[in-house]
Amino acid sequence: MSTQSLESQTPEDEGELCVNCGERGEDRRTLWMACFYAMEELAVPFGHQVLFHADPATLTPASPPTTLPGRLGLSPINIFPGTVTCSGELTPKKIYTLRVCKDCRSGWMQMIEHWHASFSRVRERAEARQQTTEE
Numbered sequence: 001m002s003t004q005s006l007e008s009q010t011p012e013d014e015g016e017l018c019v020n021c022g023e024r025g026e027d028r029r030t031l032w033m034a035c036f037y038a039m040e041e042l043a044v045p046f047g048h049q050v051l052f053h054a055d056p057a058t059l060t061p062a063s064p065p066t067t068l069p070g071r072l073g074l075s076p077i078n079i080f081p082g083t084v085t086c087s088g089e090l091t092p093k094k095i096y097t098l099r100v101c102k103d104c105r106s107g108w109m110q111m112i113e114h115w116h117a118s119f120s121r122v123r124e125r126a127e128a129r130q131q132t133t134e135e
């Protein structure tokens with residue numbers, strides 16, 4: 001790469017921004033979260049999207065999913081879910097999004113695992129109480 005092309009590069013040429021760590025690069029994916037709580041109150045740079053909940057009985061396949069063949073006897077991997085049309089009522093649902101890099105996704109998943117594990121003693125106590133009341 002020449003010096004001139006480096007000078008003319010824009011941030012967009014360096015890849016997509018990770019809103020969590022600020023690095024630009026490839027392989028950005030979107031974390032989706034919703035818990036019926038105003039998560040904009042958190043100090044996290046969430047984006048927003050709206051999903052529409054539909055009764056599956058009202059859906060008609062429109063285009064098939066895009067899949068990669070599964071290897072070694074595994075099921076095909078859906079890389080795009082395909083589309084449907086709907087003849088019923090749709091319910092909008094606001095979700096919070098974070099477009100993040102692989103390292104930040106990994107950290108997010110580790111924190112969720114840590115959060116779940118941190119409540120194991122609470123679950124054990126609740127199960128012990130449940131057994132006591134059943135006896």
Ligand SMILES: [Zn+2]
Pocket residue numbers: 018019020021022023100101102103104
């Ligand atoms: Zn990141």
